[in-house]
Amino acid sequence: MPTLAKPWTDAVLAAETERYLTDATFRREVLEASLTNPDNVYAMTRLSGYGLEGRGWEMLPEWTPTTTVIDDDYVAALQSGAPVTIAAHAEPLWDGKSPENMSQWVALGKRVFYEYPLRSEVFAEHALRSEKLAGSIGLQPDENGVWPGVIAFQTLDGASEIGITCALCHVSLDEGSSIVGEARRDLDYGEMRLAYYRDTGATLAEDVRARMSRWGPGRADITQDDDEDPVAIVDLWGVRDHEYLTQSGTIHQIHPAALAIRQETQLLHANQERIRPPRELAWALAMYVYSLTPPEMQAAPLTAAETRGKELFSQHCNHCHRDKNHGGLPVAAASIGTDPVLANGSARGTGLYRPTPLTRVANAAPYLHDGTVRTLESLLDAKRSIPGHRYGTKLPKADRDALVAFMETL
Ligand code: HEC
Ligand code: HEC
Structure with missing residues (x-):
């Protein structure tokens, strides 16, 4: 089993980069060894698509999106009815050069975390266009006037659309100050979707409506299946030390590649399996997640x-x-x-x-x-x-x- 002994210092992580990037057999081994239950949908989907030489997801085109960050000005334009656009000078979020040290990996991962769309999301666009709705479901600007979790990007078909990113659920916001890695517990993802159907009159099956209205803030059902199992968004503190990932321990984190594979397949699957992120971006994202630390607490002797x-x-x-x-x-x-x-x-x-x-x-x-x-x-x-x-x-x-x-x- 390709297990990497902990602790995973930055030097230990850096030494594993090449193997993940270049060795398909190794990636497949890590995938297989890291799935706690090979028979659930999460596992079966990945086992049938990932790390298969010459077939499956390996054959998907690599995609580096071109994005425009959404800031207060952008939101003001949307709220006055402007279409979604990409800045004229926008470039792909990665220039194709492999980072050379850990701080470069982390910096690239940060961009992926904030900017790589999981998918295009009309619900988020709809919410951004209404000041009242945006605020009430937990969309807000951070201290720099940037709205984490939403992005304008160019789709494969060349259209400009609003997408959601990791930062939607994994950056908390409180009146202009943000904490990266803290769950956004006031995000009402179910209500964001319901409001769209309510306001546009688009049809929505009654059972789906009922499910979404039961999520409430801070919870989301992020799997596309018929189970009704919304879960609380988790904080991303100390992830590099976790033996297992997710609250039901879906992934045995035997190697950092297990997280990189989770992120690679999450981005690929969420984008309807039409593209895959360059492996460098998935690795960078894992390194960024590992870099996150909670806000400092004042050290004091225990009472x-x-x-x-x-x-x-x-x-x-x-x-x-x-x-x-x-x-x-x-x-x-x-x-x-x-x-x-x-x-x-x-x-x-x-x-x-x-x-x-x-x-x-x-x-x-x-x-x-x-x-x-x-x-x-x-x-x-x-x-x-x-x-x-x-x-x-x-x-x-x-x-x-x-x-x-x-x-x-x-
Ligand atoms: C719609 C909200 C949402 C988005 C967007 C999202 N996540 Fe999550 N994330 C969750 C939820 C909910 C969980 C808990 C899942 C569980 O326990 O089954 C989670 C769990 C995780 C975990 C496991 C942490 C642990 O303690 O086991 C990691 C790592 C993670 N997310 C990273 C990411 C990254 C990186 C992205 C962007 C590619 C992302 N997430 C996008 C909601 C989200
Ligand atoms: C037999 C194992 C076990 C023992 C003993 C145990 N816990 Fe837990 N604890 C868990 C599990 C598993 C969960 C997650 C359960 C779930 O989410 O459904 C959990 C969840 C929690 C949570 C929720 C944290 C959050 O962010 O949601 C807290 C707090 C907690 N435990 C504190 C304690 C305390 C305090 C004790 C001792 C008095 C304790 N636990 C004893 C297994 C245990």
Whole structure:
């Protein structure tokens, strides 16, 4: 199995670049070895298309999009009825030269994260054209007057359209300040789509409407299947240390190529399997994700309550939440007892849930994979109505408070 021992320092990552870029057999091996459940739709789609020499997705044309960043002026023009256009001087977001060091890889990955469209999205265009709608579903400018997550790009057919990017879900915004890697928990992706159908009168099947209206902010169903399993957007802190990726542990991150392949196939699949991103861009995107760190916290010695909470955590929580980020190896969903739909779903189910990494967990509400528990206090409250994850709920109030106090330091 092509496993790379951790820790993955930048030097270790850099040494693996060539293999991912040039060795199709290696990529195929990593794909096969990294899929936790080869029988879910996520895995089957990839096994049938990826890393096959001379066939499958290998044959798709590489595509580097030409994009124009959406800023306040651009949005003002859209709101006064202007068509979507690409700036006259716009160039493809990558010049085709392979980066030479880690900081160049990360810089390229940042561009991909902000600018490579997952697909064209009329719903986002519609929302941008209405000041009120944009704000109410979580589209906003950042500190530079740029609107992360939406981009104007030139399609394969030469049209100019609005597309969505990684930054739509993975950059949080609060009145002009942005945190890259933090889940955009006020993004109401379901409502963004529903508003389009409502306002344009386009037809939408009643069951689809009902599903989308149940997502609410901070959750999205990012798989195209019939399962109803919207999940909470996750923070991208410490991803290079995660043993497994996604909340149902769909991908065993045995090698950085496992993340690069996830990103390569996500971009390819989301773009209707008409193109594939150059491998350099997928690798760069993985390096950028690995570079993300949470906002600094003021270092302070633990208080008495926090120290007590830390002890309780090692008694009651550590056997699952045991790694560097207080996450851990996936466990049977049935034993956790939370809503099993995602874990058992045909889309990316594994029968498992991953103990959630707890870095900056105080800012990560609502909790659990489906975002159903509002506060840390209620997660530890025996009287809560949401089922599952009963750990710590039988402890006396003072101990539960101490656990919360400790988690707030993470
Ligand atoms: C529409 C919202 C949305 C967009 C756009 C999006 N993601 Fe995500 N992302 C999610 C959700 C929701 C999850 C959680 C999935 C799960 O747990 O099954 C996730 C999970 C992830 C993970 C796994 C993290 C972990 O802890 O396991 C990574 C890495 C990631 N996304 C990176 C990206 C990148 C890179 C892009 C752009 C190519 C992107 N995402 C685009 C919503 C989105
Ligand atoms: C048997 C393994 C196990 C034990 C023991 C355990 N957890 Fe968890 N924890 C999980 C799993 C799995 C999840 C994800 C469940 C889901 O999303 O449905 C989780 C999720 C969480 C979350 C949600 C984080 C978020 O951002 O959504 C918090 C907080 C948490 N655990 C804290 C604790 C605390 C505190 C304890 C000890 C009192 C504890 N856990 C004990 C496995 C465990």
